[in-house]
Amino acid sequence: MSPKDLSGRTSEAEAAKHAAASAALTYIEAGTVIGVGTGTTASAFIDALAAHTGARPVAVVASSLETAHLLRAVGIEVSPLPPSGRIPLYVDGADEVDRELRMLKGHGGAHTREKVLASAADLFVCIVDDTKPVEALTGYTVPVEYVPMARAFVAREIEKLGGRCAHRPGFVTDNGNELFDVYNLDLAEPGYLEGRLEDIPGVVCCGIFARRAADILIVGRPDGSVETRRAF
Ligand code: 5RP
Numbered sequence: 001m002s003p004k005d006l007s008g009r010t011s012e013a014e015a016a017k018h019a020a021a022s023a024a025l026t027y028i029e030a031g032t033v034i035g036v037g038t039g040t041t042a043s044a045f046i047d048a049l050a051a052h053t054g055a056r057p058v059a060v061v062a063s064s065l066e067t068a069h070l071l072r073a074v075g076i077e078v079s080p081l082p083p084s085g086r087i088p089l090y091v092d093g094a095d096e097v098d099r100e101l102r103m104l105k106g107h108g109g110a111h112t113r114e115k116v117l118a119s120a121a122d123l124f125v126c127i128v129d130d131t132k133p134v135e136a137l138t139g140y141t142v143p144v145e146y147v148p149m150a151r152a153f154v155a156r157e158i159e160k161l162g163g164r165c166a167h168r169p170g171f172v173t174d175n176g177n178e179l180f181d182v183y184n185l186d187l188a189e190p191g192y193l194e195g196r197l198e199d200i201p202g203v204v205c206c207g208i209f210a211r212r213a214a215d216i217l218i219v220g221r222p223d224g225s226v227e228t229r230r231a232f
Contacts, residue, residue: 037092
């Protein structure tokens with residue numbers, strides 16, 4: 001069944017997200033603990049998982065308090081990261097994804113925990129609607145989570161990299177930190193920039209996911225079809 005918006009009409013974007021989310025269910029191995037991201041597409045995956053009659057995880061590690069809430073609301077057990085520090089599968093959306101499956105994430109501000117789970121996962125499946133794939137990462141600001149007392153220092157250091165920092169007003173991350181949305185950064189070498197940003201003392205994590213790109217990308221379309229791409 002296609003998801004409906006409040007007016008009862010089928011939303012094309014939601015249908016595309018729903019298609020991608022449903023296709024990701026095939027990567028679940030029964031009885032495992034998997035990770036789930038944050039955002040509207042991850043939320044579509046939670047809905048699909050709740051209705052799924054095939055292989056199911058025993059529990060899910062949530063990338064945010066919001067995701068934990070959504071999981072519990074549909075009766076799915078939420079667990080911490082296993083003692084091994086590893087999970088077999090992580091499923092999450094993205095704001096942009098390029099041909100090498102590098103991503104920009106964090107417009108929901110959950111990218112720090114998302115990057116932990118992406119890095120802990122043996123398989124990272126990124127699920128998006130067909131507006132998200134791009135030739136090169138350029139179209140968005142880069143979210144940067146930082147320790148609040150470091151705000152002025154971090155802003156000056158990011159300026160040295162050519163960025164302009166806009167403090168996201170009133171936003172506190174699940175980790176008790178603040179966020180900049182950074183404009184004007186040169187994303188020609190995303191992995192290099194990711195390292196430069198995360199080397200700044202006081203920066204917790206940035207929204208560039210290049211050093212841990214996705215392994216599989218599932219692109220959903222409004223007609224319910226999906227395209228699956230692999231990292232090369
Ligand atoms: C949250 C994220 C999300 O994955 C990203 O913003 C995509 O969200 P949506 O699926 O709602 O478009 O990184 O921090």
